[in-house]
Amino acid sequence: xxxxxxxxxxxxxxxxxxxxxxxxxxxxxxxxxxxxxxxxxxxxxxxxxxxxxxxxxxxxxxxxxxxxxxxxxxxxxxxxxxxxxxxxxxxxxxxxxxxxxxxxxxxxxxxxxxxxxxxxxxxxxxxxxxxxxxxxxxxxxxxxxxxxxxxxxxxxxxxxxxxxxxxxxxxxxxxxxxxxxxxxxxxxxxxxxxxxxxxxxxxxxxxxxxxxxxxxxxxxxxxxxxxxxxxxxxxxxxxxxxxxxxxxxxxxxxxxxxxxxxxxxxxxxxxxxxxxxxxxxxxxxxxxxxxxxxxxxxxxx
Amino acid sequence: xxxxxxxxxxxxxxxxxxxxxxxxxxxxxxxxxxxxxxxxxxxxxxxxxxxxxxxxxxxxxxxxxxxxxxxxxxxxxxxxxxxxxxxxxxxxxxxxxxxxxxxxxxxxxxxxxxxxxxxxxxxxxxxxxxxxxxxxxxxxxxxxxxxxxxxxxxxxxxxxxxxxxxxxxxxxxxxxxxxxxxxxxxxxxxxxxxxxxxxxxxxxxxxxxxxxxxxxxxxxxxxxxxxxxxxxxxxxxxxxxxxxxxxxxxxxxxxxxxxxxxxxxxxxxxxxxxxxxxxxxxxxxxxxxxxxxxxxxxxxxxxxxxxxxxxxxxxxxxxxxxxxxxxxxxxxxxxxxxxxxxxxxxxxxxxxxxxxxxxxxxxxxxxxxxxxxxxxxxxxxxxxxxxxxxxxxxxxxxxxxxxxxxxxxxxxxxxxxxxxxxxxxxxxxxxxxxxxxxxxxxxxxxxxxxxxxxxxxxxxx
Numbered sequence: 073x074x075x076x077x078x079x080x081x082x083x084x085x086x087x088x089x090x091x092x093x094x095x096x097x098x099x100x101x102x103x104x105x106x107x108x109x110x111x112x113x114x115x116x117x118x119x120x121x122x123x124x125x126x127x128x129x130x131x132x133x134x135x136x137x138x139x140x141x142x143x144x145x146x147x148x149x150x151x152x153x154x155x156x157x158x159x160x161x162x163x164x165x166x167x168x169x170x171x172x173x174x175x176x177x178x179x180x181x182x183x184x185x186x187x188x189x190x191x192x193x194x195x196x197x198x199x200x201x202x203x204x205x206x207x208x209x210x211x212x213x214x215x216x217x218x219x220x221x222x223x224x225x226x227x228x229x230x231x232x233x234x235x236x237x238x239x240x241x242x243x244x245x246x247x248x249x250x251x252x253x254x255x256x257x258x259x260x261x262x263x264x265x266x267x268x269x270x271x272x273x274x275x276x277x278x279x280x281x282x283x284x285x286x287x288x289x290x291x292x293x294x295x296x297x298x299x300x301x302x303x304x305x306x307x308x309x310x311x312x313x314x315x316x317x318x319x320x321x322x323x324x325x326x327x328x329x330x331x332x333x334x335x336x337x338x339x340x341x342x343x344x345x346x347x348x349x350x351x352x353x354x355x356x357x358x359x360x361x362x363x364x365x366x367x368x369x370x371x372x373x
Numbered sequence: 374x375x376x377x378x379x380x381x382x383x384x385x386x387x388x389x390x391x392x393x394x395x396x397x398x399x400x401x402x403x404x405x406x407x408x409x410x411x412x413x414x415x416x417x418x419x420x421x422x423x424x425x426x427x428x429x430x431x432x433x434x435x436x437x438x439x440x441x442x443x444x445x446x447x448x449x450x451x452x453x454x455x456x457x458x459x460x461x462x463x464x465x466x467x468x469x470x471x472x473x474x475x476x477x478x479x480x481x482x483x484x485x486x487x488x489x490x491x492x493x494x495x496x497x498x499x500x501x502x503x504x505x506x507x508x509x510x511x512x513x514x515x516x517x518x519x520x521x522x523x524x525x526x527x528x529x530x531x532x533x534x535x536x537x538x539x540x541x542x543x544x545x546x547x548x549x550x551x552x553x554x555x556x557x558x559x560x561x562x563x564x565x566x567x568x569x570x571x572x573x574x575x576x577x578x579x580x581x582x583x584x585x586x587x588x589x590x591x592x593x594x595x596x597x598x599x600x601x602x603x604x605x606x607x608x609x610x611x612x613x614x615x616x617x618x619x620x621x622x623x624x625x626x627x628x629x630x631x632x633x634x635x636x637x638x639x640x641x642x643x644x645x646x647x648x649x650x651x652x653x654x655x656x657x658x659x660x661x662x663x664x665x666x667x668x669x670x671x672x673x674x675x676x677x678x679x680x681x682x683x684x685x686x687x688x689x690x691x692x693x694x695x696x697x698x699x700x701x702x703x704x705x706x707x708x709x710x711x712x713x714x715x716x717x718x719x720x721x722x723x724x725x726x727x728x729x730x731x732x733x734x735x736x737x738x739x740x741x742x743x744x745x746x747x748x749x750x751x752x753x754x755x756x757x758x759x760x761x762x763x764x765x766x767x768x769x770x771x772x773x774x775x776x777x778x779x780x781x782x783x784x785x786x787x788x789x790x791x792x793x794x795x796x797x798x799x800x801x802x803x804x805x806x807x808x809x810x811x812x813x814x815x816x817x818x819x820x821x822x823x824x825x826x827x828x829x830x831x832x833x834x
Contacts, residue, residue: 127693129689129692129693176692176693177691177692177694177695177696177697177698178695180692180693180694180695181695181697186693186694187693189689189690189693193687193689193690193693194686194687194690195682195683195686195687195690196686196687196828196829196830197682197685197686197812197824197828197829197830198679198682198683198686198814198824199814199816199817199822199824201814201816201817201818202679202682202814202815202816205676205679205816206676206679206680206683206691206694206696207694208676209676209679209680209683209694209695209696210695210696212675212676213676213677213680216675216676216677219672219675219676219677219704222671222675222676222677223668223671223672223675225671228675232816236816236818240818249818252817252818252819253814253817253818253819253820253821253822254822255822255824255825255828257828258828271694272693272694275694275695
């Protein structure tokens, strides 16, 4: 069932129906810790729906989405937890989370899954720095004594300074330091994409879900984005799950690629394997007219 | 030279266009005022309703409008065009004057309100001061406080609340009933009334959490009406329409404001005057309003305040960052309601009598208008708008001069709704985002830059 050595995320038999439409059909895949996993597929394949299920915005019709922090031995308790009907196990040395049972904000807070959006969702009327401080809401809330101590002016300043330092760190990495005090809505498109990633990273995620981060970027910007995503994987204990149409990004940086078509997984492997996969080529490029029937039979449609 | 040549035809006064505009204005005015001024219903000697025409008056107004438009077209418009050409749009930046104003206006305002009673006493004397402190000072400050409270819900969290007066009522009735039943003092009951109002805020919050925009507005409107109807119909407790009278008046930390030997005036060796109580009440509501401002300014810089504003900007993004939007909305409702409750209990102790009459939808609308006029989220804007709205309607009562213009039957106070409407239209035309349309960031790295109102969202529920 869980086929890899140290998976971070295991999606099993995930099915999502919207009325009569089956957006995702029995999808199973894993994302490894410390890797960049790409989720690709033609338009309407159900990639963003998978993201919405993982991050708790949709409740899947069927299936299990499990995520482990810390020691891999937590995986052993997966079936017991599922039967017990609870959402998660949290211990000092690790945690096991059933994401399909958790509301969206708890997926972000406890399971530490951060995400960006296909159509950028920044707080446009707030400054770049404020955007990054909102991302650190939960630790800051605790530091301000759930507002009670904060209103009295006790002990919050130190926590805020630390939060600003962390924001500064991410602004530095994403090259936005000079624009820290500008409203987020004033940034150019590429910078807004980077800011959204910086904001997601400020939540200290274990898994970062990027929904088409290279959409609308020019070649130079998408090259910078590649470097940024790689540095997130290498320098921070964050694994990446990526939806992307730009194959130059996908093939260059992913460690593992999952291909979806019409809600069904049609391929799963390293970028090189995917490039040469007949089903993937058929899904993306189509096939000659005389081979349609044969290919459809092969693909299973 | 080329630019001057191009500009020349525009600077020349276009008499033909001005005349045409004046003609259009005249026709529009005629059509608009024909039913309003042109006709008058009167009862004739047979006791029937008859229509009387007032052509001279009507054409007087039409001529006034046409001439006004002509003068405008010939003088103001060319001047504005010239000015627009002289100052390119790019030059619009924060001027040092404006920065200094933003810096010193709040301080000057606080200084002024602190010495206001003394100023009034010095100018109007003991006899005339009560009116100015009570009708202007206290009345405006109550609305400033209500505006601050609603500003948290509408301006910061972006939740449109049309039933805010419900919390004002809860605060007022809580104080009135508890003070009359248990004889507790004002300062003891103030936090209690605030807590009860906050409790009702949360109670309202729960069912409306899923609603947005128009739907939220309708449910909050209904909530305000429900509270008022309960106050009317729950006669054994609230005494219905008759209201609650004989509410204990505030004391100076235990010393009553009366003419007795142990009263305030006697204790401090002063001659008795009702003005002392008014001044005391003024400082109480001033302290409450300043407390509200202080807390709101603080909250904006705390994570909860930023979460409110983030919620107004984008709720889904908030949830993706681990913010519990349910709790965040509830705290906004509760904080707003609490300040409304404070204002309500102050209102009860000031009036000594409350009835459901004081808590109609019009009150909610007035408070919301103050917040919208002021600029959503801006403390200073709300204060200015409250002064304009409440002070403006109060000052109408004082304008006896108008009687010499419109005749002795003219009651200026009757025109307050007209003023209200004019203010709204004017604001919508000139400052659609309110008097203070910019947003000040809650934190900055190098310099504090104000954020243009066009970027700030108004919330969607």
